[in-house]
Amino acid sequence: MADTPVEYIKHHLQNLTYGKLDAGYERFDGSVMNDASWTFARTAQEASDMGFMAVHVDTMGWSIAMGVLFLGLFRFVASRATTGVPGGLQNLVEITVEFIEGIVRDGFHARNPLIAPLAMTVFVWILLMNMLKLIPVDYIPLLAKFMGLEYFKIVPTTDPNATFGISIGVFILIIFYSLKVKGITGFAKELGMQPFNHWALIPVNLVLEILVLIVKPISLALRLFGNMYAGEVVFILIALLPFWAQWTLSVPWAIFHILVIPLQAFIFTMLTIVYLASAHEDH
Numbered sequence: 001m002a003d004t005p006v007e008y009i010k011h012h013l014q015n016l017t018y019g020k021l022d023a024g025y026e027r028f029d030g031s032v033m034n035d036a037s038w039t040f041a042r043t044a045q046e047a048s049d050m051g052f053m054a055v056h057v058d059t060m061g062w063s064i065a066m067g068v069l070f071l072g073l074f075r076f077v078a079s080r081a082t083t084g085v086p087g088g089l090q091n092l093v094e095i096t097v098e099f100i101e102g103i104v105r106d107g108f109h110a111r112n113p114l115i116a117p118l119a120m121t122v123f124v125w126i127l128l129m130n131m132l133k134l135i136p137v138d139y140i141p142l143l144a145k146f147m148g149l150e151y152f153k154i155v156p157t158t159d160p161n162a163t164f165g166i167s168i169g170v171f172i173l174i175i176f177y178s179l180k181v182k183g184i185t186g187f188a189k190e191l192g193m194q195p196f197n198h199w200a201l202i203p204v205n206l207v208l209e210i211l212v213l214i215v216k217p218i219s220l221a222l223r224l225f226g227n228m229y230a231g232e233v234v235f236i237l238i239a240l241l242p243f244w245a246q247w248t249l250s251v252p253w254a255i256f257h258i259l260v261i262p263l264q265a266f267i268f269t270m271l272t273i274v275y276l277a278s279a280h281e282d283h
Contacts, residue, residue: 167216
């Protein structure tokens, strides 16, 4: 898949991209596109040239797959739940539900039936996507190579498109509930009269509060992406070492990530609850 360590790293960090190439575009093999067409990128440059509307198929596919796994798993357990001694899977699901209920109860004091299911979805979905990192870095790309796919990443949270997608969804809910609970006037007053409660400082307050508001989804997305991406890079670097050294280093790093994976899901979920709780506070 790559001749040098640099090419190997670039290859493993490149998403499978599907997008549109314009007519007259010269492809990696020297061929020229007669007509504009949607196709898979065969090089990183082609992926870049496809522009904003290009889709990271691997990120989209694995994130949807983990969402379906979450829904299917919880539905399966719910349909077979027993009041007697629970099995291992039911016990795991019940522990997860109780854990999320606990942090929602402690961090969110308004009344909104959406918050607990939302927190559950965010936590389990991100956890499942993060857990894909524990699959050795070469297994899936090699399988994809045999299927004719040049690039294939399997951890959606190492792609900022995925993390920003989730955080923007949370941001939309923050704005929605801020307007719903406080009204347009109340929300505008909150932005214009904090932290300095004086009409002359409204422009300063607006700049500060709007900046704080915008930073929320950015920090949510970049925190998750940065931690997962850095971990992925370390796994790739370990894979470049001799076989005996790989096992010496990859096992401790994987064990460490067993802690990092749920921690990042928890931090994202906890901040989501805190931000939505703030949106429900009507002063």
